[in-house]
Amino acid sequence: MNAPKLSARLLAAADFVRQGSFVADVGTDHAYLPIYLCSTGKIRGAVASDVNEGPVQRAKINIRSYKLDKKISVLLTDGLRRIDILFPDDILICGMGGELISRIVSEAEWTKERRTRLILQPMTHAEALREYLNREGYSIIGERLVKEDKIYQIICAEYTGKSEEYSDIELIFGKRNLTKGTxxxxxxxxxxxxxxxxxxxxxxxxxxxxxxxxxxxxxxxxxxxxx
Ligand SMILES: C[S@@+](CC[C@H](N)C(=O)[O-])C[C@H]1O[C@@H](n2cnc3c(N)ncnc32)[C@H](O)[C@@H]1O
CATH class of the missing domain: 1.10.287 (Helix Hairpins)
Incomplete structure (x- = not known):
């Protein structure tokens, strides 16, 4: 099946998705991420959600044009509301501010109990997002920087119930990114x-x-x- 060509930023986020998982793409807009992941056979299905009607319509048109209606459902909703009943294994939240992403995760306590994987790409305030995740016991299990028109951060986290010490610099750049030193x-x-x-x-x-x-x-x- 033909897959849409993804930007480097979205490809880097897609890399953290686990093979065979069911994915929620929150703030999907065009739905390119779940379309790509389904077309390449990496995931078994997805829900593409957005809080705005325009993106929801755009997602539906694109999903239909790739004949993926049976694999990707579309939901008009704020953040992760009503997505728990679909039991996603992996959640993607890309292209939003770090504070909004934190708010969305904070309203979905079930991501802790189920140890859902969170793949997050904050446009701003990565430090606030890391601080929130660490305080709430979500451990950062992977992260990377990716360059497109500018440099973006991708953060992958899962709930472990543990928090660690973070310096200001570690919150801004990410411990793993600092260790890699690229x-x-x-x-x-x-x-x-x-x-x-x-x-x-x-x-x-x-x-x-x-x-x-x-x-x-x-x-x-x-x-x-x-x-
Ligand atoms: C900049 S676009 C990012 C689209 C895509 N995820 C990407 O990274 O290319 C942000 C999208 O998030 C949606 N959005 C903003 N706040 C949201 C919320 N609280 N819940 C769900 N979607 C939201 C917007 O409607 C918009 O479609």
Whole structure:
């Protein structure tokens, strides 16, 4: 079966999906992810959900054009509401802010009891998402950086009930990404450094306290020096 061509970002997320699983793609929009995963035979089926009517209609049209109506159902719903009754093994939430993703996961306690795999791709605030996951006992079992028009983070987590110590830098970049220490990590660290430096300079002008930004900048400089 022909599969749609996925962006590097979505392909990296798809990599974390387990063979043979039933998947929920939350905030599916075009439904390319579940269509790709079904067409390549990696998953046995999926629910593609979205909170907005437009994306739901788009998903339905695309799913029909790939003749996957029997394998992928479409649901208009907010976050993971009503998705528990479909018993997904793996949940994808890509292309939303880290705080929204945290809110969606926080409203689905059943992902803890069932140890559902969460594959998350925050557009912003990856640090807030990691902090939330760790506080709630979801362990990060895999993560990676991927470059498209810019650098994105993919985080894969499952509930273990355990929390660990995280430094600010580890929350921003991810412990596994830091251990790997790739060229992409360096490029991403330089980007985050420039955003932080701009924020520090803006705060300095208004006379605000910049000790937090200064501390992070020193830590990022250390990271860059060691990579
Ligand atoms: C930027 S698109 C991402 C589409 C696709 N997941 C991707 O990464 O390419 C974000 C999608 O999330 C949907 N969305 C936003 N908030 C949501 C929520 N609370 N529950 C479900 N879907 C949501 C939007 O309607 C939109 O279709």
């Amino acid at each position: 060229e992409l990590l360096k490029e991403y660290a330089e980007f985050v450094r420039s955003v932080l430096a701009t924020r520090r300079d803006g705060k300095l002008l208004s006379g605000a306290d910049v000790s937090y930004e200064e501390k992070l900048l020193r830590e990022i400089d250390g990271l860059l020096a060691n990579n």
